[in-house]
Amino acid sequence: MSFIEINNIWQEYGAHVVLERLNLRVNAGEFCSMVGASGCGKSTFLRLLLGQEAPSRGTILLDGKPLQAEPDRSRGVVFQRYSVFPHLSVLDNVTIGLELPNARLLGRLFGASKREARDRAVWMLQKVGLGQALEKYPAQLSGGMQQRLAIAQAFIMQPRVLLLDEPFGALDPGIRKDMHALLLQLWGETRMTVFMVTHDLSEGFNLGTRLLVFDKVRIDPHEPNAYGARITYDIPLNEARLAEMTNPQPDNVYALRS
């Protein structure tokens, strides 16, 4: 059994078929880069994986069970445009993720739990290079720093599946390179399963252990929306890195929680 099983899913909005007959098996720890023409349904596919939408047909299984309809802690997401809270400091932006799941029972965390959450958030922010900006507000940060903050927010929750929708699309080339290194490092440490949509082919090839190409197999020039896209190529990449990730040597294992 694969960690994620996608069985013959379709996504239709009225008469507009966006995805059709999509099948995929993904093992835990794989890093899937996803490319394809604009509008072919990559973000739609991510929304299905996140549980924000249910497919029109077909099933998605996570660990053998149907995906929960609501997004939960097992899945984290980073969009191209930083989705951080403007009225919270950098530190609070990251700590709040740890507090919210407990909020219904306890209100905000306090005492030792609060300190522990804060320590973990500081540690995570140091990892993404924001250790000197803890008390700043998002408006005081550059675009690249805000995106690092969004990544820290997603990683602190230690999701089993990380969904990235062009996470570096708005960044300068130099910062992009740093972020690639950071993402690979954190992926190696946490052994998450990653799905990343990108328009940058070289980014897709460099980071992924698998490249999924979305495309339409059938096209009706008179009815462009009559047929949907599916995965037309599934190319294994960076196999040595994947092997090291899924069978780590003791020296290569770091605990994310220090």
Ligand SMILES: Nc1ncnc2c1ncn2[C@@H]1O[C@H](COP(=O)(O)OP(=O)(O)OP(=O)(O)O)[C@@H](O)[C@H]1O
């Ligand atoms: N809720 C919706 N209702 C109707 N149409 C939708 C809905 N969501 C997406 N679509 C349509 O589905 C198609 C695929 O959109 P999607 O954003 O998934 O493509 P994409 O491959 O991610 O594109 P891009 O690379 O440009 O971001 C588009 O034509 C879009 O208009």
